[in-house]
Amino acid sequence: MKNVPLADVDHVDRVVLPIGTDYPPGHVLDWHEHRRAQFLYGATGVMVVDTADGTWTVPPERAVLIPAATRHRVRMLGVSTRSLYIEPDAVPWWPATCTVVDVPPLLRELLLAAVEFEPDYSLSGREAVIAALLLHEISERAPLPFHVGIPASADLARLCRAYLAAPDAGVTNADWAAGTHMSERAFTRRFRVETGESPAVWRARARLLAAVPLLRTASVSEVGGRLGYASPAAFTAAFTRAFGMPPSRFAAAGAGGTHRAPLRRAGR
Incomplete structure (x- = not known):
């Protein structure tokens, strides 16, 4: 069909x-x-x-x-x-x-x-x-591992979805805290409770996810620069750590990745 x-x-x-x-x-x-x-x-x-x-x-x-x-x-x-x-x-x-x-x-x-x-x-x-x-x-x-979690709270979810739509390496925890009328310390603690990671770590992963569609039409150097990395090598290293394969792999749409346990239940 x-x-x-x-x-x-x-x-x-x-x-x-x-x-x-x-x-x-x-x-x-x-x-x-x-x-x-x-x-x-x-x-x-x-x-x-x-x-x-x-x-x-x-x-x-x-x-x-x-x-x-x-x-x-x-x-x-x-x-x-x-x-x-x-x-x-x-x-x-x-x-x-x-x-x-x-x-x-x-x-x-x-x-x-x-x-x-x-x-x-x-x-x-x-x-x-x-x-x-x-x-x-x-x-x-x-x-x-091509995902990020979204907080359950509406205000934090809005921040995260807006960042996913337009990731910016210049955004700080203080910027996000101000947007929710909280202290930076209180905001960071709350964010970690809802997502299991710090806001900075979350934003870094979100920027790397944003690289995947960009790599369809731009080079590794161009994408790394747009996402705030100091050099293509720094971008490649961060991408590889996060996803188990270099960004250049996606230009060719190749298969691969690190081995993980299958989805099926044990003994199936």
Whole structure:
């Protein structure tokens, strides 16, 4: 299925519904949720997924797992997606929060094959096997750290979302504290309680996430300079520490990253 609204086929009695969709540059899927869990793969471009709890940046050739009934918003930057909408009971191992994962060649080819299915594809033979194998492959994927948490408090959440929209290395804790009419010490303590990290650490990670879409059209040197790094080497070192791979990797949309435990439950 391609360019078909989920609402038109959600009733179909299939555990896995594959849908491919092409989006114009900069398209925003405003806040919504699905009854099914979603595996959202960007065959091209970069996606930014927001929930009440955080923001996930999905580089090219990666995907994000979105839990069922999770309210979310997606910004598409030159994206053609291949999605799987999955009955929640079929994937008890699905993560409880959005999770970015890599998409190796086998999984990519299975996704490309699946979006050619009809909604009521056969429950026996090749199509059924591909649908089942997709779930096995997804369960083996390793989480990647392309996200930042969003505080629960409305005032802190506004600060964080505004910073994500326009990251500025010159912003200080004192600036943020003044915006909430708190002392710097009280503000920093409150921010750490709600996010688990200091405001400065959070902003540094947010700037690195902002680099991912910028790297689609600008060099490592240009992106590092725009985000306030003193040199390309400093930017590359910080990016690599945060994400386990250098920023140059994203210009080629290569796969890779450090190994982490798979998503599936032990013993599955």
